[in-house]
Amino acid sequence: MPANFPEIWLGRVIQNLNTADVATFLEGIMELDVDVTQINGGTPTEMNKIYVPTTEFEAEILINNTTYPIPFQEYEDGTIEITLDKYQTKVITLPDDKTLGSSYDIIDTATKGTTRPILTTKNKKAIHAIAPQTNTVKTPVLAATGGAEALADASGRLRLTYEDLVIFKGKCDDGEWPAEDRRLVLCTNHWNDLLLDRKNFGNQLIDYAKGKPNPVIAGFELHTYIAMPLFTAAGAKRPYGVVADPTDKTASVAFVKDAIAKKTGITTQYFTPAAINPTRQSNDLSYRHYFIVTPYKTERIGAII
Template sequence: MAGNFPEIWLGRVIDNLKKGDVAPWLEGIAEIGVNPITINEGTITEKQKIYVPTTDFDVDVLINNTTYPIDVQVYDDGTIEITLDKYQTKVTTLSDDDTMGASYDKIDTVTNSHTRSINGDKYDKALHSIAPASHTADTPVLQTSGADDGTGRLRLTYNDLVEARRAFPYKGARLVLSNDHWNDLLLDRDRFGNLLVDYKMGQPAPVIAGFKIYKFEDGTHPLYDNTGAKKAFGAVAAAGDTEASVMFAESGIAKKTGITKQYFLKAENNPRTQANELNYRHYFIATPYQAKKIGAIR
């Protein structure tokens, strides 16, 4: 095995995790400008924390966040402590042949399942965190008004987008459409269907009714029940639940990417299986600054 395996492979994995084509709706959102601190490094209780001025966040919103819950502690010196979410992949076994060489093609073949899993989970959770818990004047959760699609769900219409924009008059408004809502708009080809059909990842987002429109490819949208309350992250859909489209203002969201760690066990040190073993640990969080400039359409 090449002696520089850990350094070269880890660097490539970090680069792949940063690629924006997994969640273009988060591109351009500012990273929280503080360095993470690692607690209990190298143990199963390892955590990454950041310390942020209380002037930057509404602390009560973070404490009551329905997604994580975020581990937050308020300090007397005007800062809050936020624990980043930890994402760990399962261990995969590799033959000696798999670990020889350091070309990007070789690295990506072995590690793509890890990077896909981490990015999928962390962006699913990010979208759920951004979506409001329920309808308020500052966090509108609106109901669609179109025709029944045959399942009891009302289709999203252009008028719904206009009403959403009226309730959400922020600069830099983004709307991440659920698959059902995206397909609803595709039916209106005369108005803007072709705009969505021709949309390509990596291109500027189409603008409809004042929203920059995004689609979360292969992602999971938050569920809302028939009362308009957001369900817990990972909840199984029940009768009456709908996947929501999520809207937010670019200035209302923050994110922080922590460290990525690679764990590798050589086959020569693994008499039990006589195989190389590999997995990754990655830290990330995305959250609204406060319970404002976020909304949903269900």
């Protein structure tokens, strides 16, 4: 086994966490250019925090001014403190026989079961965090209507229609969302609803494939994701990881790209070599990874249920 075995594996896991299986709805969201502060490192209360400068300052505009000197307006700003989510694996045991030589092929095979669950979990948590809590002018939550014909699937669920998308666009306009960079992440049900509407969508969705631009419909860049948040029938977001109630609805989530913050924190590997583990003769590994996706403010986010 090479002397730098732990470092090789940690570097490969970090690379895979940053490049593999990225949810398309997060593509193009810039990583925050702020330092990660580690608090209580190496203890059960360890946290990663970031401090993001923010401001709601807007200059007051004078029209046809004739009064001088022009009055002063003081610039004001502040800071948002964000605690990153912590993702930990259980301890993974790797028999020493399989790690001797540890080529990159073996590393990728052995760590795939580590990186994929972390990626899947943090992407699920990300889209849940982006979804609004409830319907407001700034965070519209719209119930699909099935259109004028009240189209429904076999379960009685009203289907999402083009008319619904136009109504939802209007609600986003009312909330003063910028016209550019609006994204709509459709749940599986809603994506399939639009597939059935060939009159309005033709083959735009059928032809959607990896490597092609995402279709833009009613001003929204469309994405789809399989693990979307749950809402109550009344339009309130359910907690992350909750068991679905029969009356819950799976939501599609909309947001403005620049309204979302993303930050990857510290990844730590915990390693016990087989040389000091005579009973199992295995290398014991576990990982701790920090990551967060969150709206900057409670605005420019929405949902369709």
